[in-house]
Amino acid sequence: MEVFFLGTGAGMPAKLRNVTSIALKLLEERGTIWLFDCGEATQHQVLHTSIKPRRIEKIFITHLHGDHIYGLPGLLSSRSFQGGESEVTLYGPKGLKDYVEISLSTSQTYLKYSLKIIEIEEGVIFEDDAFIVEAKLLEHGIPSYGYRIIEKDRPGTLLADKLLKAGINPGPIYKKIKNGEPIELENGEIIESARFLGPKQKGRIIAILGDTRYCDAAIQLALDADLLVHEATFSSGEESLAYEYFHSTTVQAAKVAEKAGVRKLCLTHISSRYDRTDWMRLVEEARESFPVTVIAEDFKEIHLPLR
Structure with missing residues (x-):
């Protein structure tokens, strides 16, 4: 299980950071990939990786701001051209179905695979014998969800x-x-x-949040997670600005990680006002409260070993 960052910037594409998209690689667990958000040019980012679009099984959209969805019609279309035939399920807020269907209809795009679109509410939005996905509303200017991905415990090793x-x-x-x-x-x-059978293997937990102010829902989604992916659009000291624009600072993200008892925090959705020379400072701001903090970069991968 790996979390792979295809885009880590905020608002609009920048030279060093494309807009938001995160791939959860479940190749060993189920032979598929789950995508979280699909900002503009996500399919271009995919071209620089080993990710095969035909392996994308599910796409979870946090909210309908353009920097999180403008790449969706293109990716869905290209997946069809590239031989993808298995069903894809989209999850996201109300309005996602209209956005996708109108985009594909207007461009007269025909998909060779079945596309299911589920407009979600809070609660469990997916469950099978291996995974549960829960969604909660965060605090943003429009409905924005965070996702909690829970891997169910595995049977122990055969003796x-x-x-x-x-x-x-x-x-x-x-x-x-x-x-x-x-x-x-x-x-x-x-x-x-x-x-x-040996002892059960504890399943892993990942929390991937959409854009949000500091809020209790973020803490609940992240409880005891192996990895929390939290936006940090602003640096420490910019709390008033973050609140005004419905975003979070590095220190607020660290506070969520600390209260939730997560094992690792990854900062993402970094404003283009911060260039490469600032990134380490952003990490250090968060590490003052939560030492196990890293910052996402485009094409960065985080491996999540079994507990």
Whole structure:
């Protein structure tokens, strides 16, 4: 599981930072990629990576400001041209369906794959046997959501040596044991799979937030997360400006991370007023409150190991 930053700037594209888009690479877990926001030129950024658009399974939009959605019609269209045939599901605020359907209709774009658009409200918006995604409204000028991605705990490692000692030879039965199913042996004995499994592997948690002021919803989304991706449009000392424009400072992002007990904070959505020489200062401002802080850059990747 990796978080890969395709765009990390605020408001409009800049030479060093494109506008917002984040890829959650779940290639080992499910063979797919989830995208969070799709700012202008996201598909151009993808060209410089190993990401295959046909692997994009879900796209989560935080809010409908242009720097988070203007790249969406182009990406969806190109995915069709590049051989993408599997279904894509879009999640986002009310108005997303109109925006996408009108854009594709007006440009007479035909997609070779099924596109499902879900306009979300707060709560669990997706769940399967491996992941849960929750959404909460943040504080921004228009409805802006944050997402909490929860990986469900995995079964423990199969204790093959112990199985062999118990006279249980390899075969389809091992898969059933791995899945935690009770097993009936040939002699009629019922065994509990838990006897032959190591401790469960704790699932990982990621919080990816849209644009927001400092707020309680951000803390709730980030509770005990392995990684919090939080906007830091402004530097320390600019709290009044951040509040006026519905954004956060570096120190406010660190405060959320500290209160939520996260393991790592990554600052993103960096204003173009700060050039490369300022970036380390922004990190240090946050580290005064939360030491395990990094700053996102375009094409930066963060690996999330199992706990």
